[in-house]
Amino acid sequence: MLLQSGIEDNEIIQGFIEAIRLIITLDPTVVEITIRSLTVSLTATFFASLIALPLGALIYFKDFRGKRGVINTLQTLYAMPTVIVGLVAFLLLSRNGPFGFLGLLFTPQGMIVAQTLLIIPLITGLTVAAMSNIEREMRYTIISMGASTLQSIWTVLREVRFAIFTAVLIGFGRAIAEVGTVLLVGGNIRGYTRVLTTAISLNTSMGNFTLSIALGIILLGVALLVNVALNLVQQR
Amino acid sequence: MTNLITARGVSKAYGDLQVLEGIDLDVREGEILGIIGPSGSGKSTLLRLLDLIEPPTSGDITVLGENARDEGRSLKLRRRMGMLFQKPIVFNTSVYQNVALGLQYRRLDRRETERRVRDALKAVGLSQYITSQARDLSGGEQQRVALSRVLITQPEVLLLDEPTANLDPTSTATIERIVRAMNQEHGMTVVMNTHDLLQGQRLSNRVAVMIEGRIAQVGPPREVFQSPRSRAIASFVGIENILRGRILSRGDDLTEVEVNGHTILSKRVVTDGTDDVDVLIRGEDIDLLREEPAGHPRDVFPGTITSIESNGPYVGMMVDCGGFSLMVRMTARLEAEREFDTDMTAFVAFRPRVVHVLPAKMLEP
Structure with missing residues (x-):
């Protein structure tokens, strides 16, 4: 009896039970925040990949002065604090900033821009690293077979497709899990720019653990899915 | 006899490292030219230069009567040659995709590509592996895939960089048989690097000896092996x-x-x-x-x-x-x-x- 009342009184355990109910019953708030989170981060990953993959290939293929420095800088940016990227994006997009006229501050589009900026260095750097695993003889083989520059890039990208896919997944993982940029650039506006991480942050600070835990479980689930996908890819 | 490739005063350096110096060499139409020399003598670098994969630091290379001055011209000339490397290189796709790649670069239509891939795999005895993953094959089989990938483009000059260095005797014999057939039956001109003196003697019409980045002697195998022109050549060709x-x-x-x-x-x-x-x-x-x-x-x-x-x-x-x-x-x-x-x-x-x-x-x- 004592044990049972202990469980019933425990706020965290109650929170868990309630959270699972929210997920199972597809609570509209939970669903809406999850969909927005996925949409923003997937879109950011898409645009970042669009820029980072060719950029990484270009850095790999072209020999230029300061190439090593560029790669080192990219690797440093892997660990760039998200609030710093958020701050830079905020300044760029704010009314008085150079891109203020676009009116993207405190919009989901603005959040996409910020997350894209955040993960471009990561995907670019990992793309260069993936391509660096290509043996010199394979590069020679591709050239000797009569590939044009574009065909060479395409062949190498295809050859390291699993490593590239890993790079994109890691980029997505960083985007969906971060709170700094979306909080600063999105403003955590309910029903408009609120995503999983910002919602958890807000609800926890308000003592509303139930929703926080529900959203936390979903975020963990997404992370788990990414991890499973990574494992599958790396086994290839 | 027409020269398909001529190199005049060709040198190549990587930074401070001088790999080739003052190379003069002719590749005659229809011959098998063996380039022999110890490891590190610059044979592979020379072959990459002849295939226009890399430009020389100085000197001139004329391929099929043309001087490859810009990348566009190099690409066109490169597509008329083929090169096989020492290490069997296959791409992480099916055997079919591997062999078809060169034709896809040349934008050949799908039906013709398929026909040629089937013929090429048959010629190297790998028809049964057409849908297999190339990486699953043995080293010798991978090298045969690589060879058929080169031959399918019907190159006028075939450049071979120690093609059998890592292979077992059976695979070596198969590759040698195919190379000889290509030369004798199809008149394909072949330049082959080897550190295997017997292979150089067996296959070549002429032999060029490379020592420390220079061509030390060129001539028929018998002449080079019997009458080496220097101590270094003599000791390389096995005169004890x-x-x-x-x-x-x-x-x-x-x-x-x-x-x-x-x-x-x-x-x-x-x-x-x-x-x-x-x-x-x-x-x-x-x-x-x-x-x-x-x-x-x-x-x-x-x-x-x-x-x-x-x-x-x-x-x-x-x-x-x-x-x-x-x-x-x-x-x-x-x-x-x-x-x-x-x-x-x-x-x-x-x-x-x-x-x-x-x-x-x-x-x-």
């Missing part, structure tokens, strides 16, 4: 006995050379007027006997066997003739018949026509 000597007398037929107090007769003398010479004798051209042989003129020296080394079907014996030592090679069967042993006294004998005499300064490194 190189002795320093001095010419005593020059006759119409025979030349007498003094080597550490002994007189050696030679019928093959290249001279520049100086008397300081090197004497080259192949180990397999020397006979070793238990009794002093009868008959003249012939170089015969008594000596003591200091070592006997077995090397498969052959035996190498070092004989100290008092003043110089000679390495003698003979079949293991003959050696067993004659019952040689170390510390035994025996007679080395060779004919003056196997003694190759060169001015000593030619053999300076």
